[in-house]
Amino acid sequence: MIFIIAFILAVTSSTHDTIPTAIENYKHVKSYQATLKSEANTSSTEIKYYYKKPGFVRMEFIKPYKGAVLVYNPTTKKVRVRPFRFLKPFVLTLSPGNKLIRSPTGHRIDESDIGILLQMVQKLQSYGKTERLGQETIGNKKTILMSVKGEGESTIDGIHKYLLWLDEKTLLPLMVSSHNSKGVLIENVLMDDLQINIIFPEDFFSL
Numbered sequence: 290m291i292f293i294i295a296f297i298l299a300v301t302s303s304t305h306d307t308i309p310t311a312i313e314n315y316k317h318v319k320s321y322q323a324t325l326k327s328e329a330n331t332s333s334t335e336i337k338y339y340y341k342k343p344g345f346v347r348m349e350f351i352k353p354y355k356g357a358v359l360v361y362n363p364t365t366k367k368v369r370v371r372p373f374r375f376l377k378p379f380v381l382t383l384s385p386g387n388k389l390i391r392s393p394t395g396h397r398i399d400e401s402d403i404g405i406l407l408q409m410v411q412k413l414q415s416y417g418k419t420e421r422l423g424q425e426t427i428g429n430k431k432t433i434l435m436s437v438k439g440e441g442e443s444t445i446d447g448i449h450k451y452l453l454w455l456d457e458k459t460l461l462p463l464m465v466s467s468h469n470s471k472g473v474l475i476e477n478v479l480m481d482d483l484q485i486n487i488i489f490p491e492d493f494f495s496l
Contacts, residue, residue, distance in 0.1 A: 305421035307433055308414060308453075311460040312407045318342075318461070321403070323483040324351075329476040332393040339487075340402045345494040348398065360496050361385060361398045368398055369496040380496050394476045403461060403480075410451050416443040424457070427464050428481065431457040442470040459485070
């Protein structure tokens with residue numbers, strides 16, 4: 290019900306800015322899972338991604354490094370890494386900022402969830418312009434396409450423009466692309482099969 294009410298408020302807003310509503314909706318999400326398909330320059334990544342508040346993350350790599358698993362615990366602030374699926378006892382403990390486990394675009398595992406993304410978008414909004422560009426379909430889901438662009442050449446962490454495809458029902462992002470001040474694509478991420486408020490096994494976020 291909360292998502293339905295929020296959607297009605299969003300589409301009747303005079304500014305058509307659904308980002309604040311998306312942020313409010315995310316406050317009611319306790320956990321989620323999705324298959325992340327990322328394209329950045331010449332690199333391509335596909336990961337089964339699991340998240341539980343207040344910050345537990347599990348990543349299961351499909352490509353590259355098929356079978357590798359990363360788990361982040363916000364209590365210990367450490368990442369447990371099993372790099373080889375055929376050597377399950379071999380597990381490393383690293384800091385989330387370790388360059389060995391950063392994404393090709395520099396993302397950290399402890400800053401990889403939807404909440405952090407929406408915070409970044411909101412920061413860029415304060416330096417620029419937000420536009421609602423219409424509706425598009427991602428997979429079998431209807432989405433609202435939003436553009437958030439920095440004023441002039443202003444950027445947040447090198448990002449000058451976001452395009453966000455927000456699920457029409459929940460207003461959570463199903464796809465996001467980021468661009469630099471020259472209009473060059475930095476990264477495009479598809480959140481395939483996004484499911485929210487999943488109940489995970491007790492030991493799911495441990496290795």
